[in-house]
Amino acid sequence: MISRNEKIEPPSDDKRWRIVQATMQRNGFTRDGLIETLHTVQQSFGFLDDDSLRYVAASLNAPLSQVYGVSTFYHLFSLKPAGRNTCVVCMGTACYIKGAPSLLEQIENEYGLSRGETTEDGHLSLMTARCLGSCGLAPVAVINGHIAGKLNAEEALQRLQALQEVENVQQA
Amino acid sequence: MFNKLEEIALEERGKAEQYTHTINVCTAAGCASSQSDAVKEALENEVRNHGVEKWCRVRGTGCMGLCAAGPLVAVEPEKPDEVLYQYVKVEDAGDIVASLEDKPVERLRCSTDIPFFTRQKKIALENSGYIDPESIEEYIARDGYSALMKAITEMAPSDVIDEIVASGLRGRGGGGYPTGLKWTTVAKSDGDTKYIICNADEGDPGAFMDRSVLESDPHRVLEGMAIAGYAVGASQGYVYVRGEYPLAVARLKTAIRQARRANMLGSGIGGTLFNFHIDIRLGAGAFVCGEETALIASIEGKRGQPRPRPPYPAEFGLWGKPTLINNVETLSSIAPIIRNGGDWYAQIGTATSKGTKVFALAGSINNTGLIEVPMGTTINDIIYEIGGGVSGGGQCKAIQTGGPSGGCIPADYFDTPVDYESLAKLGSIMGSGGMIVMDESSSMVDVARFFMEFCMTESCGRCVPCRVGTVHMYNILDKFSHHEATPRDLVLLEKLCDMVRNTSLCGLGQTAPNPVLSTLRYFRNEYVEHMVTETNGSGPVTKQMEVAQ
Numbered sequence: 001m002i003s004r005n006e007k008i009e010p011p012s013d014d015k016r017w018r019i020v021q022a023t024m025q026r027n028g029f030t031r032d033g034l035i036e037t038l039h040t041v042q043q044s045f046g047f048l049d050d051d052s053l054r055y056v057a058a059s060l061n062a063p064l065s066q067v068y069g070v071s072t073f074y075h076l077f078s079l080k081p082a083g084r085n086t087c088v089v090c091m092g093t094a095c096y097i098k099g100a101p102s103l104l105e106q107i108e109n110e111y112g113l114s115r116g117e118t119t120e121d122g123h124l125s126l127m128t129a130r131c132l133g134s135c136g137l138a139p140v141a142v143i144n145g146h147i148a149g150k151l152n153a154e155e156a157l158q159r160l161q162a163l164q165e166v167e168n169v170q171q172a
Numbered sequence: 173m174f175n176k177l178e179e180i181a182l183e184e185r186g187k188a189e190q191y192t193h194t195i196n197v198c199t200a201a202g203c204a205s206s207q208s209d210a211v212k213e214a215l216e217n218e219v220r221n222h223g224v225e226k227w228c229r230v231r232g233t234g235c236m237g238l239c240a241a242g243p244l245v246a247v248e249p250e251k252p253d254e255v256l257y258q259y260v261k262v263e264d265a266g267d268i269v270a271s272l273e274d275k276p277v278e279r280l281r282c283s284t285d286i287p288f289f290t291r292q293k294k295i296a297l298e299n300s301g302y303i304d305p306e307s308i309e310e311y312i313a314r315d316g317y318s319a320l321m322k323a324i325t326e327m328a329p330s331d332v333i334d335e336i337v338a339s340g341l342r343g344r345g346g347g348g349y350p351t352g353l354k355w356t357t358v359a360k361s362d363g364d365t366k367y368i369i370c371n372a373d374e375g376d377p378g379a380f381m382d383r384s385v386l387e388s389d390p391h392r393v394l395e396g397m398a399i400a401g402y403a404v405g406a407s408q409g410y411v412y413v414r415g416e417y418p419l420a421v422a423r424l425k426t427a428i429r430q431a432r433r434a435n436m437l438g439s440g441i442g443g444t445l446f447n448f449h450i451d452i453r454l455g456a457g458a459f460v461c462g463e464e465t466a467l468i469a470s471i472e473g474k475r476g477q478p479r480p481r482p483p484y485p486a487e488f489g490l491w492g493k494p495t496l497i498n499n500v501e502t503l504s505s506i507a508p509i510i511r512n513g514g515d516w517y518a519q520i521g522t523a524t525s526k527g528t529k530v531f532a533l534a535g536s537i538n539n540t541g542l543i544e545v546p547m548g549t550t551i552n553d554i555i556y557e558i559g560g561g562v563s564g565g566g567q568c569k570a571i572q573t574g575g576p577s578g579g580c581i582p583a584d585y586f587d588t589p590v591d592y593e594s595l596a597k598l599g600s601i602m603g604s605g606g607m608i609v610m611d612e613s614s615s616m617v618d619v620a621r622f623f624m625e626f627c628m629t630e631s632c633g634r635c636v637p638c639r640v641g642t643v644h645m646y647n648i649l650d651k652f653s654h655h656e657a658t659p660r661d662l663v664l665l666e667k668l669c670d671m672v673r674n675t676s677l678c679g680l681g682q683t684a685p686n687p688v689l690s691t692l693r694y695f696r697n698e699y700v701e702h703m704v705t706e707t708n709g710s711g712p713v714t715k716q717m718e719v720a721q
Binding site: 032074097131138 | 201205239374375376378416417453454455456457459472473474532535540572575606608619622626
C-alpha cells in the first residue's frame, strides 16, 4: 500500500477518470466508497479492467484483493468488455413460467452463445437478469436498454436481426 | 413551519383548481416499458392542438396498479369520478383530449367498478397514481411531511415509538418482526451515533412492490425514515437500492434534493433542532444483500457476506453503531400511522397481523399488477376477485409466495386468510409480497429446481451448508426433472433440506429448502412421477429395497 500523501495518477489521461476521481472525492477517498467508485468506473468505461482496479485500490488505499473480491462478488460488475449490442433476458419467476427459458434457448441457438457470453465479432452480448420488476409484461427482455415485453422467440430474434442490419448499413 | 407546509399545500391545491381536468399518465416502470412516455408527449401535444391548456393539464404519475393493461391513463374531472383508460396508444391521444368535454372514449375504457379497484385498501400506496413523483409540492398537498412535522414538534421520540407499537405494524420485508419492538431496541441502545437504513434491495424474483413505491411516491419513504430517525435518535440514513432500478434511483435523488431545499431533510428540519440526512447507496446485484448484516457489509464497501447474529444490527450495525433497518413498505406505512394514530392502523387486519399488505400479482393471472389489501383477505379473493382469475381460462394449480425463501400453496388451501401466521402454517411465508400464480401447465418439480438454481448461484459462499448443500439439492432436483432420480434421491433430498435449513448461517440458506419442502408436502406425487420409470435395470430396484430397509 502507498502512503496517503502520494498523489495517485490515473492509468491514462482519459477525461473519464475525472468522473471517477469525483466519486472517490465525494466519499472522502475511503474504502466505504469502493462500490460507488466501481459503479462509476463501469458506467464510464463499460467494464472494469486490471488497470482500473489497480488505480481504484491505490487511490482508496485498499488492498487489491479487496477490490478484486468486491468486483467479482457482485453480478453487476463485469471484468470483460460487453458487445456492441446487449440483450438481457429476464429469468425472474413470472418470466420463467411464461416461457423465458425457451426464449433464451432459441436466442442461444441462433447465435451460438451461452448466457453471459459475447459473440466473437463483439456484435452481441447475451445476458440474463434475476428479475427486472416488469413482471406484468412477462416474458421480458431488454435490448440495448429498451424493454421489450410479452415477447415470443420469433419477435425477439427479429429485433436482434434488426440490430445486425443496422450495423451492416453503418459498415457499408 | 407548519404554516409554510400549509402554504405550499394551499398554493398547490389552488393551482390544481385552475384545471377542471387533469390527465394522469402512469410513468412507473410497467407502463414506461410499454411506451407511456410517448403517450404522455402525444397527450401534451393534443392538449395544445385543441387549445385547452388553460383548463386541462397532463402529468406523469406513479403506478396505478393494473400493470397488465398498460399504458394506463386516468382523466380526473370532478373527483372521484375519474375515467380510466387502458392499453392507450399514441394514436389515441387525440380522441382522449377531444372527449374531455364530451363522453369518455368507450373503446379504451377500463371499468373502475371491478373488484380489482373496489376491494383494495390503499395506505402504503395511497398516493401512487395520484401525484407526480417528481413534485414535492404535490406530495405536500396530499398531507405529505405533515406527519414528520407533527412528530418533531408535538411528540416526544418515545411517543412516536408508542404509536408504532400500538399500530401493531410488522416488518414488511418478509420476516414480520414487530416494527415497534425494533425501534424500541435501537432507541435504547447506547451511543451518540445511530443509523437508519432503508432496505430497498428487492431481490426476490417476481416482486416489484418496493420498486413501485420508490418510483411512485419516493417522498413517503424519506418521510418515514426521518420519523424513524427522530424516534430512535439517528441523524443519518441510507437507502440501499438495487442497482437494477435506475428509475427508482433517479426519483429518489430528485426527492432528496427537493426535500433538502424544502427543509424537510438536512439540518434544523422545519425550524426545529432535529437534523436528518439521507444518502443513497447502490447495490450491485447480489440477492444475499437483502439480509441485514450482508447489506451493512455492502454499504461499508465490502463483499456482501452476512455475519453471525447476535449482536444484532440494533446494537452493533453499520460501522459498529446501533442501526435500524426497515423495508421500503414498512417505512412508507409510518407517515399515515403518525397522522392517524396507531389505533387507527390496528383496526385494520387480523389479530396478529395489522394493517395492509402490498402484493405483486404476476404469472398466469389476468390482472397482473400491484395491489394493496387488508391483512386477512383470503387467497381466493386475491386470485379470483381482485386478480380476475387465471389467464387463458385454465385452472389455478398453486400460488408461490415469498420468492426463493417461500413456498407453494396449492389451490385446496385458497380459503386461507393471508397473514404471517397462516402462511407460515402452510409452509410458505408472507415474504416481501411477490405472488406468482401458476396454472396446471407448471411443473412443481421444475419450480423447485428453478428456485434452487437461484439460491445456488446467489449463495455468498461463506458457510458450508448453504454453499455446498444448495449445489447438491440442485443436482438432485435436476435428476428429477430429467426423470433420472431414484427413491434414494428423494430420501437424500429431504435429509439435505433438513440439514441446510438448520445449519446455515443466514436467512438465505435457512429458507432455501422451503420451495422444495412445500412442493414435497403438497405435490409429492409429482416427484414420484419424475423418478426413473423403467425398472428393468437392477439399479433402481435395489435402491428401492435399500430405502425400504
